[in-house]
Amino acid sequence: GLVSWFRYLSVVLVGLYAVCRCMIPWLVQSNSTLALLWYDFVLEMTLDLLTRTTRPQRLLRAVIINAVRGDPDSVIRAIDHFCKHTEWAMNIGDEKGAILDSVVMETSPSTVLELGTYCGYSAVRITRLLPPSTRLITVEMNPDYACVARQVIQHAGLQDKVCVLEGQSADLIPKMAEMFGIQTFDFVFLDHWKDRYLPDIRLLEDCSLLAQGSVVLADNVVCPGTPDYLNYIRSNLNYRSRFYQAHLEYTRVLDGLEKSEYLGCRQGKRQVDRETDR
Numbered sequence: 296g297l298v299s300w301f302r303y304l305s306v307v308l309v310g311l312y313a314v315c316r317c318m319i320p321w322l323v324q325s326n327s328t329l330a331l332l333w334y335d336f337v338l339e340m341t342l343d344l345l346t347r348t349t350r351p352q353r354l355l356r357a358v359i360i361n362a363v364r365g366d367p368d369s370v371i372r373a374i375d376h377f378c379k380h381t382e383w384a385m386n387i388g389d390e391k392g393a394i395l396d397s398v399v400m401e402t403s404p405s406t407v408l409e410l411g412t413y414c415g416y417s418a419v420r421i422t423r424l425l426p427p428s429t430r431l432i433t434v435e436m437n438p439d440y441a442c443v444a445r446q447v448i449q450h451a452g453l454q455d456k457v458c459v460l461e462g463q464s465a466d467l468i469p470k471m472a473e474m475f476g477i478q479t480f481d482f483v484f485l486d487h488w489k490d491r492y493l494p495d496i497r498l499l500e501d502c503s504l505l506a507q508g509s510v511v512l513a514d515n516v517v518c519p520g521t522p523d524y525l526n527y528i529r530s531n532l533n534y535r536s537r538f539y540q541a542h543l544e545y546t547r548v549l550d551g552l553e554k555s556e557y558l559g560c561r562q563g564k565r566q567v568d569r570e571t572d573r
Contacts, residue, residue, distance in 0.1 A: 331519060334383040342382065351414045351443040353377075354384055358450055365452035367423035374416050374447075378545050386416035387486060387514055388544030394552055395484070395512065399424045402510045404481030408471070409433035410464050410495060411487030415444030418459075419451045421484065431457045432475065434464050434487070464491055468498045479506035485513040492524035500533075500560075507559040518543045518550040528555045 339350050346353065354377055362373035375389045387395055399421055407425065412418055412435035422431045435441040441461045448457050458475075460467055464487060471477050483499065485492050492513055499505050516525055516538075529536050534555040543550040 335385065338383070349439065350382060350384055351440055353382060354414050355443045355446055357381065358447055362450060364450055367419050367451040367453060370419055370447065370451040371416070374414070375545075383545055385413060386544055387420070391514065391539075391541045391544065391550070391552055392417070392420050394539050394541060395420055395514075396424060398510065398512050398552075398554055399482065402482045404510075405429050406477050406480045407431045407482045407484075408480045408504075409484045409486065410491070411435065411485070412444045412459055413440050413486070415447035415451075415457075415459075417484065417486060418444065418448055418457055419453060421482075422448075422453045422456050423451070425456065429456070432460065432471070432477075433457060434460045434462065434467050436461070436463055436487070464495050465498065468495060468504070469502050471502070471504060477504070479504055479509060481506075481509055483509065483511045485511065486515070489515060489519055489521045489524075492521045493527055496524065496528065505557040507557060509557040511555045511557065513553045513555070515543075516551055516553045518548050525553060528553065533558055533560060 342353070343349055348356075354374060357377040358370055358373050361376065363369040371389075371392070374384075374386060378384045378386060378388065386392075395417065403426065405426065405428070407421060407429060409418060409421065409431060410433075412433040415433075418431055418433050425431065433444070435444060438461050441459050445454070445459050448454055448459070467474075471480075480499070483505075485495070487495075496511065499511075505511070511528075511534075513521065513524065513528075515521065517540075528534050535558055536553055536555040539552040539554065540549070541551050542548055
């Protein structure tokens with residue numbers, strides 16, 4: 296009776312655990328819709344409920360435990376390990392992070408803007424490569440994310456080179472010149488709400504914050520995708536764009552980055568040839 300019922304319940308629970316731990320992650324690895332639904336909603340909400348913590352808080356704990364204080368590369372490795380082996384998170388990740396690194400080093404910017412801080416992973420990746428006098432300004436609308444990001448950045452020893460602003464990008468972009476005395480940005484990284492990519496690139500243009508040679512790098516242009524932004528940037532005479540094919544962070548889902556160099560204000564539009572790095 297009761298013993299049999301407990302055995303049956305144990306078998307069911309073990310089966311459910313195996314499905315959740317092994318089968319579902321395997322199934323969602325190559326499907327963008329399932330991956331985002333599973334990792335970004337079902338699993339995150341379940342773990343939040345069970346642990347009474349948030350995913351950013353769990354990521355921060357992994358950094359504090361596993362990363363060497365003052366070592367940015369150690370922080371990056373700790374976050375990558377956490378996201379690969381413990382819990383997925385929406386950082387740019389190691390594969391696309393290497394592309395981000397190469398673009399930053401090619402640009403060697405003196406003024407940098409990031410839209411979408413999340414937990415500070417990409418801010419650490421970018422800042423560790425910047426010239427000594429260069430600071431990163433990063434904008435995050437979620438105060439809880441911003442709080443975690445500041446602690447991650449501090450653990451990496453980069454707090455003096457990063458300014459984390461809380462608020463809406465639409466409100467803060469027009470204030471950049473007044474707040475920081477910045478005329479233009481040499482490098483802009485877009486990794487916030489995807490429906491803000493197009494309005495914000497236009498706002499950067501309207502506020503004259505892009506100069507000839509400024510580079511804009513946009514993440515997740517395939518998954519979840521930014522079709523309106525891509526259509527605008529690729530058909531615009533003011534930009535020369537290049538597409539880097541990669542995968543959604545820590546999965547096999549196809550994704551990519553779009554690097555766009557601002558050529559100055561020109562008239563008309565054109566269709567650009569796309570270069571694809573595989």
